[in-house]
Amino acid sequence: MAGKFVVVANWKMHPATLREARRLFEATKKIAEKAPRASIIVAPSSIHLAPLAAGYKGKRVEFAAQNAHEGEVGAFTGDISVAQAKDAKARYLLVGHAERREAGETNDETRLTVASALSYGLTPILCVGEHARSASGEHFTFVRDQLKAGFQSVEPSAVAKTLVAYEPVWAIGSEEAMSPRSMHEMAIFIRKTIVELHGAKGHAIKILYGGAVNEENAPSMLLYGDVAGLLVGRASISPKEFALLIESIQTH
Numbered sequence: 001m002a003g004k005f006v007v008v009a010n011w012k013m014h015p016a017t018l019r020e021a022r023r024l025f026e027a028t029k030k031i032a033e034k035a036p037r038a039s040i041i042v043a044p045s046s047i048h049l050a051p052l053a054a055g056y057k058g059k060r061v062e063f064a065a066q067n068a069h070e071g072e073v074g075a076f077t078g079d080i081s082v083a084q085a086k087d088a089k090a091r092y093l094l095v096g097h098a099e100r101r102e103a104g105e106t107n108d109e110t111r112l113t114v115a116s117a118l119s120y121g122l123t124p125i126l127c128v129g130e131h132a133r134s135a136s137g138e139h140f141t142f143v144r145d146q147l148k149a150g151f152q153s154v155e156p157s158a159v160a161k162t163l164v165a166y167e168p169v170w171a172i173g174s175e176e177a178m179s180p181r182s183m184h185e186m187a188i189f190i191r192k193t194i195v196e197l198h199g200a201k202g203h204a205i206k207i208l209y210g211g212a213v214n215e216e217n218a219p220s221m222l223l224y225g226d227v228a229g230l231l232v233g234r235a236s237i238s239p240k241e242f243a244l245l246i247e248s249i250q251t252h
């Protein structure tokens with residue numbers, strides 16, 4: 001494996017207190033300091049994002065918001081805006097995570113949020129992935145529709161500033177990740193779709209894999225899956241597991 005891998009630690013709605021979030025961040029920071037081959041991006045809950053980012057002066061870790069409304073301000077009770085995420089020092093923004101889509105987020109909303117994130121100078125991480133696989137390959141059509149919508153308002157020159165996280169919904173929270181071979185096939189398909197939309201610049205798109213990533217499957221996914229990094233849920237909220245995972249990709 002050559003170069004640096006992106007590892008996004010998606011903490012989801014963990015932990016329950018700011019005190020614990022600070023502890024988890026301290027541990028994550030130490031792991032990052034010992035991992036020159038990984039670019040670590042922490043995505044805490046929006047209420048923990050600002051205090052954690054404000055207290056961090058280092059350079060080894062960057063921050064992402066897990067979700068944001070595309071507007072700047074407005075009457076949207078319970079939302080945070082892209083502008084607020086940026087002000088809280090997020091450099092990345094997860095868009096359309098499967099759990100947000102489950103809660104009602106549409107393809108068209110992802111289009112608006114991706115465009116808004118880019119306009120504020122944040123790097124959107126557009127999450128796509130099918131619920132199930134079928135022998136007839138409908139999952140490819142499903143993913144293509146998600147990509148087409150999410151990238152519709154992206155200028156070709158901004159394609160390289162956008163990441164795609166492919167997370168098959170059936171692998172999220174499950175015991176087993178997808179095989180690197182299937183990921184490789186999907187990565188080719190994702191690139192082809194972006195090239196169809198935006199021309200040759202699409203070849204450079206960075207793709208992450210997410211869904212049941214752990215220290216056992218991470219090295220082979222990075223070696224054979226044709227991905228630039230990983231989006232990690234459960235294994236990122238346990239310092240022990242996260243340390244093992246990051247270690248596993250330093251040595252392979």
Ligand code: PGA
Pocket residue numbers: 010167171172173174210211212213231232233234235
């Ligand atoms: P998981 O979650 O690693 O716990 O499967 C991944 C995600 O939803 O981003």
